[in-house]
Amino acid sequence: MSRAVVLTVLLAGLIVVGSTGSVFGAQMDARINPNNETSPFKMNYQKTVFIEYPNGGQLFDVLQGQEWSVIGEADISDPGVKSLMTQLNNKIKADGSQAQITDLNVSYDIHLKARNINTSVDYRVIIEGTLSNYVITQDSLKTLIDLGWRGLTATDEVVIDGHELNFPINILLEMEPEAAAFFVGTEAEEVLHRNLIDADFILEQPLTNWHFLFDPTGINVDAGTFGLSDEIAGYVVSSWTMGESSLREGRQVERVYEAEVMADQLYIVRSVQSSDQGNLYAIGFGALDIFDGVEIAGVTPTPPEDYATTSTGDFPVMIIYGMAAIAGIAGGAFFMFSNRALKNEKTGQQGIDPNRLVGYQTSVSSGGYQTNRGEAQLADGSDYQQTRSMYDDSSNSTQSPPPQPEATPTAAEEAACGCAASAEMGSECDCAMQGACLCDATCPCNADICKENAREMS
Incomplete structure (x- = not known):
């Protein structure tokens, strides 16, 4: 739908432009x-x-x-x-x-x-x-012609x-x-x-x-427009245009x-x-002037010596060449300044001095061939913290800490709380057996049943 609207607007614009002469x-x-x-x-x-x-x-x-x-x-x-x-x-x-x-x-x-x-x-x-x-x-x-x-x-x-x-x-x-x-x-x-x-x-x-222009090469091509013959070929034609x-x-x-x-x-x-x-044309080179308030042109068969122009303003050719020379000098000065600035800038290696590096081999023979791999490191240890690899930083390691050793049990705990039931029995019992043994007051076992038996024995 939007495309149809756009095409309709464009077509209408073309119709309006085409109908307007x-x-x-x-x-x-x-x-x-x-x-x-x-x-x-x-x-x-x-x-x-x-x-x-x-x-x-x-x-x-x-x-x-x-x-x-x-x-x-x-x-x-x-x-x-x-x-x-x-x-x-x-x-x-x-x-x-x-x-x-x-x-x-x-x-x-x-x-x-x-x-x-x-x-x-x-x-x-x-x-x-x-x-x-x-x-x-x-x-x-010279001929003076009236242009008023x-x-x-x-x-x-x-x-x-x-x-x-x-x-x-x-x-x-x-x-x-x-x-x-x-x-x-x-x-x-x-x-x-x-x-x-x-x-x-x-x-x-x-x-x-x-705008003022003149043709210094002659008007043999345009002679017919002036009603003249080819005999005037070589004359100058001046033209003034406005609009x-x-x-x-x-x-x-x-x-x-x-x-x-x-x-x-x-x-x-x-x-x-x-x-x-x-568009006003005149045979000859026309120099404008004013006579009694009326514009006139002084027409000569040829232009003045060393005179050249392409438009209104009477720019002699030397002025045009001079402007070009000034532009060339300015361009040369710019390039000289840029070249000097480049030479003054620091160039070359912008890091560690290669003279401070030393190489060492990082691989040996593997199978039936020898690899030639190596790395470079500082010859001395200075500034190592600024140049070392991030992989050498223990703070970047994600390895888990080693397991802690288990605590050594005490002698009383290792004895499994042995309790002498009686001197006559000559036997020991494990407090883990709880109700299967009798304990006296000397039993260090913390089990409730042992504590109860210890109270009863006392």
């Missing part, structure tokens, strides 16, 4: 070529809203069995896409960056699925476009193909008006009115906190907003969005 926040991927006027970028915005009705109720009746999807895509020819590009460019300008988006494509996928205890609504909007005007200055030695455009955020409505995509409440009002009516005018409406297209956290996280919890970025947690709605039953609305992620 990954929820990501804003994900950025951009590849900047300072030698070109434009470079591609991509942003992926995701969020999941859970509508929970643990006690059933009218909201459960409305959503029961519902499942639908709203899927589509549009390019710059769509008025809604043009409006979104304008919002993004205004936000970039407000952040102090000079870069601009010159082309944009939008794809979206919204999926609702009702279950017995909750309903989930997954929102996903992907924008892909072209970034331009990111080069600040350029000369033969990362906060691609829209705070107004984004309507494409008649669907408003930026605020989750609007798609519910369009597709499930009866269910959305439960949330209008409540705290749940505020939770559902948080904009989906939001990458402010990617901009707020300083690039100095991102994991670390000492630099801090602890990354998912953003959860929750509200309760009290109608005919208690309903809970929860919005879940994980921490943002970013």
Whole structure:
């Protein structure tokens, strides 16, 4: 019975985990070529809203069995896409960056699925476009590129193909008006009115906190991702990544907003969005700096001489080797100290000095062969009490004491109490015979009959 319960719990856990998809926040991927006027970028915005009705109720009746999807895509020819590009460019300008988006494509996928205890609504909007005007200055030695455009955020409505995509409440009002009516005018409406297209956290996280890597061997394999030919093989590629919890970025947690709605039953609305992620690549070796409050990177074709790094922190290779040398010196000192301590310890025989022992034979020939058995004992008698065998201790013996000799009888007792009955009779009697003899007053026998006869004779 207990095994069946355990298996049931495990199966239920697998079902819950399997039915819960990954929820990501804003994900950025951009590849900047300072030698070109434009470079591609991509942003992926995701969020999941859970509508929970643990006690059933009218909201459960409305959503029961519902499942639908709203899927589509549009390019710059769509008025809604043009409006979104304008919002993004205004936000970039407000952040102090000079870069601009010159082309944009939008794809979206919204999926609702009702279950017995909750309903989930997954929102996903992907924008892909072209970034331009990111080069600040350029000369033969270095190119300064603008990296302050990362906060691609829209705070107004984004309507494409008649669907408003930026605020989750609007798609519910369009597709499930009866269910959305439960949330209008409540705290749940505020939770559902948080904009989906939001990458402010990617901009707020300083690039100095991102992981920094560079490939000094060339990008002939990745040239196609930059739209370049194999002729650029041998150039350095720098990359900055963010999204994991670390000492630099801090602890990354998912953003959860929750509200309760009290109608005919208690309903809970929860919005879940994980921490943002970013991948930023640039051709050349990038050294970060700040210009007029905007983060920039100075890009050179090759890294500085003797520079090597594997992650953020600008650890030169000599520092890494120095740390390894310090660890080696510490290890050597530890082993030297341990070896000296071992030499100072007393080693060898830890008992009786063998020079004080002498051997002797304990067996002789038996039958037709000679056995060679022997023991060792102290050559002198000193300290014998500390080394003798326990079997030599008489206190450990369990032998019974020898029998005591019997006491020697006295002469009167040995005579068997002989009594002269009379001088004429000339006979003696044994008091053991009791009534068979006569005793006089001189009889020492203690028998009652002898005593009586002795009284009568007297």
